[in-house]
Amino acid sequence: MSPTLPSGLLGDLDPTSDRAVFRQIADQLREAIDRGRFSEGEKLPSEAELVEHYGVSRMTVRNSFSILQGEGLVHAEHGKGVFVRPRPPVRRLASDRFARRHREQGKSAFIVEADAAGSHPQVDSLEVKEEKASQDISTRLGSVRRVLARRRRYLLDGRPVEFATSYLPLDIARGTQIAEPNPGPGGIYARLEELGHHLDHFEEEIRARMPSPDEVKTLRLASGVPVIHLIRTAFDTEGRAVEVCDTVMAADAYVLSYQLPAT
Amino acid sequence: MSPTLPSGLLGDLDPTSDRAVFRQIADQLREAIDRGRFSEGEKLPSEAELVEHYGVSRMTVRNSFSILQGEGLVHAEHGKGVFVRPRPPVRRLASDRFARRHREQGKSAFIVEADAAGSHPQVDSLEVKEEKASQDISTRLGSVRRVLARRRRYLLDGRPVEFATSYLPLDIARGTQIAEPNPGPGGIYARLEELGHHLDHFEEEIRARMPSPDEVKTLRLASGVPVIHLIRTAFDTEGRAVEVCDTVMAADAYVLSYQLPAT
DNA sequence: CACGCATACTCGTATAGACGAGTGGGCAAG
DNA sequence: CTTGCCCACTCGTCTATACGAGTATGCGTG
Structure with missing residues (x-):
């Protein structure tokens, strides 16, 4: 016996309407x-x-x-x-999140930020390996054939929110701590600067789209949740692209925030 | 009589699979x-x-x-x-799109850029009126009660790609050319500067989500296309928020591009 | 040749029924 | 009281059928 629906909660249908x-x-x-x-x-x-x-x-x-x-x-x-569907708390990514001053502590930006917000951060699916560069990555890095790829997944309170892959040219990264699972304090950007690649600026490209079935699995996405696809390229002071980071984020978990000069 | 499907194009089902x-x-x-x-x-x-x-x-x-x-x-x-579904050509929005040098010509950035790309730009649904500020807009503009709202829709080659509303405090905009349907050469940012509100910087917040039914209609979105929701706040050199622009974009029509210093 | 209609194909909407599988509560046996 | 089972309720999958409505094509009539 299904209990009757409280009357007034939902209306009636309009049989004369064109609407299905x-x-x-x-x-x-x-x-x-x-x-x-x-x-x-x-x-x-x-x-x-x-x-x-x-x-x-x-x-x-x-x-x-x-x-x-x-x-x-x-x-x-x-x-x-x-x-x-409850709206999960969103993580704000500020455009200065890669500023040098944020690289001073030993922990990664993700961990520090999440701890501060009182949530429990995790990083998993760590994979570091050399591989053939895709056409797109090769173009962005300036025609390299093979790259070092660093893959990882970020979770907040057990929920996967982001999947990222960094690509670096082999001539820069091979044999350095960047090729180790743990790149050390300050992350790979700190290592790049120690190696003489002083960072000059970043370029970020942002797209939004529906996830592939793979992405649905990896990020455990509910249906009706798009992903934000962010591709960041890091340039050193010589103008060389030294890293490309390809990130797919659960769109319901993020707000990106940028500060732009009005020059 | 339906013609038989070319064999080999699609495979067979696996009845033993768990997959539906x-x-x-x-x-x-x-x-x-x-x-x-x-x-x-x-x-x-x-x-x-x-x-x-x-x-x-x-x-x-x-x-x-x-x-x-x-x-x-x-x-x-x-x-x-x-x-x-064909992937429509995407419009790239560079982070310097509001630089002063782009305000010199008479036409709006959207028109200039589209012309250059060889596509046919249009702007419609122009509405300019005073209204009560929403809670969010009021907060962003620094506790104003009423605002001037400028609404418009942008189309490329007949396809709606973006719907934007600018909100300005009445004490700034009322009675100026900003309150006219056509704000004149260089757009409202040029007018703001003429009125003594020299622009210092912008803040942009980016979200992605599935569209509301209204947005599906206004942007004529196909199913499975998310929207990019961008909220830009313009600050003058006094640190005052002088404009908030709320933009909803068809996600399959845009790539946003930002350049960030590595300081 | 031009027009208009019939027709066959397309997807859209809706019904009725069947069985499967995950969840949780209640009841009965131990 | 605890354990374990059964059952009722939930959504998931699938079939079969029917009619409606938009599109395109071709044929026959004028």
Whole structure:
């Protein structure tokens, strides 16, 4: 016996409307969520309840849910129900995050920042190896054939939020501490400067798109969550590109912040 | 009589696999697209053809398509078919796009840049009015109650790519050319400087998320296309926030590019 | 030749039913 | 009381069918 839905929570359908029934249902649920009638993490009415309430078939209700899932508003849990997706706390990335003064302490920027915010940071999937440069990486680094690739995944409170790969030309990185799993205090940028590659500036390219199935797995992304794809190139004072860092971030976990001069 | 699918184009299902049938079909189509067996803009096999090829029901095939749509890989056209979504040319936004030297000509940055790229730019939905500031805008502008809002939509070759609203404190903008539909050569930043508000720097905040239904309409977004949400605040040399610009961009039309000093 | 309609193909919407699998609570046996 | 099972409820997957609506093509009529 499914309990009846509280009346007034959701409206009725308009049979004269051009709008498809499953869209009307999605509209009503979306509005109810926006108005706070369902709060974050709260369970929505079950499929069976909505079937009864609206007098439609189950597939129609599921269709409505799939719209809301695509919008990133709700997520379904097998055996439990459909829930309003809570907005996770976002991490702000400031444009000065690679300033030298942040490189002085022993720990990485990610760890320091997360500790300060009271969350529990982790880094895993550490892989460091030499490999063939892709066409794109080769172009960005100035026609190198092989590169040192450093891959790692960042987690906050157990949740993966970011997957990054740094590429460095072999003639710079091979045999140095940069090729070690732990690059030492201040990270690879500190090592690059010690090796005489004084950093001059960075270029960052930002795109947003839906994740590939691989990225969904690695970042454990809910449906309806895009990724931010950031490609940073580091240039030394000679004008040479000394590192390219390719980062894929869960878009619901980040706000990027840049400060630009108005010159 | 539906023509048989060319054999070898798509594989068979693995009935022993745990992976749901509609996911297997989506996987095969995705792989075929990635490998270039279907090129951009090309029509995929019709639902009926896939039903016959795989021996499944139509809803299963549609389910597969809806996965690929969610990933932004394909789009369906009623009465025509399902097509590999072409990647539109992207517009690169450089971080120096608001430099003074770009304000010298009479035309706006958007128009100049698009003309140079050989595409046909348009600006529409022009609306300029005074209104109550939202909580967020008020905070960013330093506790103002009412603001001047300038709304406009940008199109490239007839395709909407961006929707932007500028908010300015009334005590600065009221009665000036900034409150006119056409703010004159160099745009509102040029007017602000003439009014004695010399620009010092900008702050930009970047988020990515799935669009609201409104945004889907305004930007005519295909399913599976996220938006980039950029909020820029302009500060004058007194440290006062003189403008907040809230921009929603079709993510498949943009690459943002920033240059950062390594100080 | 030009126009208009019939038709076949496309995807869109909706129904009804079946079985599977994850979750959690209650009940019965130990 | 604890353990373990069963059952009810949840969403996940899949089939089969029906009709509607947009598109394109070709054929027949004027």
